[in-house]
Amino acid sequence: MKLVSDSGGRADPAAVARAFDPERLRQARQLALRTKQDVAHAVGVSAAAIGQFESGVTPPRADTVDKLAAFLKVPVAFFTAGRPRAQLESGSVFFRSLRSTTAKQRSKSVSYTEQVWELANALERHVRFPNIDIPGFSGGEVAPGSFSADPAAAAQQLRHAWRLGDGPISQMVRLAETKGIVAVLVPMVEDEVAKIDAFSTVALNRPILVLSPDRADDVYRHRFSAAHELGHIILHGGRTAGTVDIEREADKFAAEFLTPARVMESRLRTRLDMADVLAVSREWGIEPRSVVYRSRELGKISEATARRGYIRLNQMNIPHEPVARFPGELPSLLSKAVELAEQRGVTIPELARELAWSPAHVRRMLGAQDDRPHLTLAE
The missing domain is CATH 1.10.260.40 (lambda repressor-like DNA-binding domains)
Incomplete structure (x- = not known):
C-alpha cells in the first residue's frame, strides 16, 4: 500500500x-x-x-x-x-541460557528473530542465498526420521551428510551459513538486562541462528553456542522450547559435532595434564572446561579429577579469545548479500524503505557497531 x-x-x-x-x-x-x-x-x-x-x-x-x-x-x-511479516510464538525459539533470561528478554528475542527473517526475505528478492542443505528440512522443521533421536548419533549423521570427516571444524559459523542457515551476531540486549548467549528457530522457511558476544566474548564459547543451536535445528523442529531435556540434548549434539567421540577416545589422556588440555582446546576450538568435561564424559578421568581440573583452570585465569579475531566465526551471509544487492543498485536506504525501518536499524541488524564515543555533560 x-x-x-x-x-x-x-x-x-x-x-x-x-x-x-x-x-x-x-x-x-x-x-x-x-x-x-x-x-x-x-x-x-x-x-x-x-x-x-x-x-x-x-x-x-x-x-x-x-x-x-x-x-x-x-x-x-x-x-x-x-509488508511480509513472520510471526513466531515464544515456544518456537530456543535459548541456550533459558534460565537466565526473563520473559521480557525472550519476547524481545522473538521479535528480533522475526525481523532477521524480514531482512533475509527482503534480500532474497535481490540475491540468491545458498540452498538449505539439511537432510529432511522442509516447511519449518526437519522431517521426523531424518536423523536419529539420539543427539550424538544425529551429530555423527550430520557430519557424514556434510562430508566433514572426523577432524576439527575450523569455522563453525561459516559452515552453518554455507548450508543455508541465516546467522547474525549482534549485541542483543542492553546493559541493564542480563545477556543472552544464543537462540535459534526452525519455525520459518529458513533456519535462523542468533549469536551474541556480549555475555562472554570468547570464540570457543561462541562456537559451542553455534553448535548447540544447530542441535536444536536438527533435533527439535516442532517441539516446544524451554525444557531441560531439550537443552541437554542440544549440548550433547554440540559436544559430539565439535569433538567426535571416536577420535576423542584416542586423543584424550587418562591423566589430566593442563598443557595438553590447552592443546586440545586450541586444536579443536573448544573451551578448556569442555576438554575436561569431555574427558570425564568418555571415562578418561574420574569425577574427582574433573573437579580438580575445573579448579585448576579457574586458578590459571586463561584469557578469552575474542570472536572478532576469527573471521570464519563472524556471520557474513547477510552482509555479503547486502554487498551484492548494492552492486545491483539496491542500497541500504532503499532496503530500509522497503522494510519501513531506519537505515541505522538495517545496519544494526547486520551487526554494524556504533563506535562513536558517548557524550557526557557534567551537571
Whole structure:
C-alpha cells in the first residue's frame, strides 16, 4: 500500500492509522523492552487502549501513531500493514541460557528473530542465498526420521551428510551459513538486562541462528553456542522450547559435532595434564572446561579429577579469545548479500524503505557497531 507522504518523505500518520497493523506495535514494543503500561504512559492513553491497539480491536488515532513512532523509535510507516511479516510464538525459539533470561528478554528475542527473517526475505528478492542443505528440512522443521533421536548419533549423521570427516571444524559459523542457515551476531540486549548467549528457530522457511558476544566474548564459547543451536535445528523442529531435556540434548549434539567421540577416545589422556588440555582446546576450538568435561564424559578421568581440573583452570585465569579475531566465526551471509544487492543498485536506504525501518536499524541488524564515543555533560 502506498502511503501519502509529507514534503520530507515521511508517511502520513492518518493514512498509517487507517492501515494500522496491530502486530507491528507488539513487535516494536517488545524490541524496545517496553511494557504496555510504559507505552501508554508515554503516549497519553490507557494500558487497556494499548492492548486494544495490539489486539486489533481499535486502531490508534493519527496523533497517537505519531507518538508511538517517536517513543518506540521507529518510522511512522513501520506500523503499516501489507509488508511480509513472520510471526513466531515464544515456544518456537530456543535459548541456550533459558534460565537466565526473563520473559521480557525472550519476547524481545522473538521479535528480533522475526525481523532477521524480514531482512533475509527482503534480500532474497535481490540475491540468491545458498540452498538449505539439511537432510529432511522442509516447511519449518526437519522431517521426523531424518536423523536419529539420539543427539550424538544425529551429530555423527550430520557430519557424514556434510562430508566433514572426523577432524576439527575450523569455522563453525561459516559452515552453518554455507548450508543455508541465516546467522547474525549482534549485541542483543542492553546493559541493564542480563545477556543472552544464543537462540535459534526452525519455525520459518529458513533456519535462523542468533549469536551474541556480549555475555562472554570468547570464540570457543561462541562456537559451542553455534553448535548447540544447530542441535536444536536438527533435533527439535516442532517441539516446544524451554525444557531441560531439550537443552541437554542440544549440548550433547554440540559436544559430539565439535569433538567426535571416536577420535576423542584416542586423543584424550587418562591423566589430566593442563598443557595438553590447552592443546586440545586450541586444536579443536573448544573451551578448556569442555576438554575436561569431555574427558570425564568418555571415562578418561574420574569425577574427582574433573573437579580438580575445573579448579585448576579457574586458578590459571586463561584469557578469552575474542570472536572478532576469527573471521570464519563472524556471520557474513547477510552482509555479503547486502554487498551484492548494492552492486545491483539496491542500497541500504532503499532496503530500509522497503522494510519501513531506519537505515541505522538495517545496519544494526547486520551487526554494524556504533563506535562513536558517548557524550557526557557534567551537571
